[in-house]
Amino acid sequence: MTVAGSPSTPAARRGRPGYDQQSVLAVAVAAFNRHGYEATSMGMLAEELGISKSAIYHHVPSKGDLLRLALDHALGGLESVLTRPGAMVGAADARLEFVLRGTLAVLTERLPFVTLLLRLRGNTDVEREALERRRTFDREVAALVDAARHEGSIRRDIDPRTTTRLIFGTINSIVEWYRPGGPLTADKLADDVILMVFDGLHRR
């Protein structure tokens, strides 16, 4: 999926100038992440796009729809991880690692969209619906953690709920600092995260 940040990017759109919905969305998501969704005005978006406020309404019916489109892109990516073959068969330990690596891949590939999702507070209906879908995803991963624990591959001296939350916390917090294109590749990052979470930082 191509998400351009300026009008008439040749690779993204052939033909006439001006924005399309995807390129408007990319700019909107960046602004939502910088100021927060509620604090981002259509006037600010218009200024960044270089068009008038009302021109935005040609691409999207409301500010809430910009949010809904963005969150759907993030959630769709995460949900697809759970339906991939590697998430369904084998030892719980291996399935868990597969899902965590898949989550990390979606997080880095759709970074601004997932960032927006993870910063939601549930203040509007659109946000609450997205948070409900996110909770369903979280519950399925939590079930995998429990299975790996029962299997004996995960330590039992930490409460299962705490275990799941620490795993998610570690992974989700990556949106706050990881930037693709830097020295750290997404694959190496995934290796590092799996290493710390399951084997720890101490030398042994």
Place this chain on the structure above:
Amino acid sequence: MTVAGSPSTPAARRGRPGYDQQSVLAVAVAAFNRHGYEATSMGMLAEELGISKSAIYHHVPSKGDLLRLALDHALGGLESVLTRPGAMVGAADARLEFVLRGTLAVLTERLPFVTLLLRLRGNTDVEREALERRRTFDREVAALVDAARHEGSIRRDIDPRTTTRLIFGTINSIVEWYRPGGPLTADKLADDVILMVFDGLHRR
């Protein structure tokens, strides 16, 4: 320090009714965390406090000062961890654990204030100044991580910057789910975090 959430809490304030600066601040911080600082209007605060907008200006000169007071409380707590005796002497490994436990203690004791600090995006001068103080704190902890690495107590197959960011990510993400007064005490949480970060979740 007492931070009340309603006017004339007997333990917090003796004498006349009405809010004082601390109780206004507590309500404001909760609202900032729920909606984001920029998206929280003085009208919303007035409604939650049950007083008029202009009455708030009796306690604090501006909305930005509410933010500044709150961030100062969070940063003061974090900075005090680095000047405590345990952070200054001994093996780097032990000093690092001491500082991380101290950070976790401040995070849980001043939870709403630290939450606000960690969600800043740097859109105003007040925010940028706070982020600069936070970066200074982060740099000092990063130096401890580097020292523990050189000492040989921390694994070398993960980049030092990544190591520090994963540690901070894991700890900072706790504000998104931990609630004091629940079944998990702050001390047990700190034990769990230290255990996962340094020894990993795998059973050995």
Place this chain on the structure above:
DNA sequence: GTCTATATGTTGATAGAC
């Protein structure tokens, strides 16, 4: 310590021209 009234600008969204 709180109020009403007010000043001045910005909000999301629409109507209709080009």
Place this chain on the structure above:
DNA sequence: GTCTATCAACATATAGAC
């Protein structure tokens, strides 16, 4: 696909009464 013009509602903050 973009524009100007417009709307009612709401933003931060101040002045001055009680």
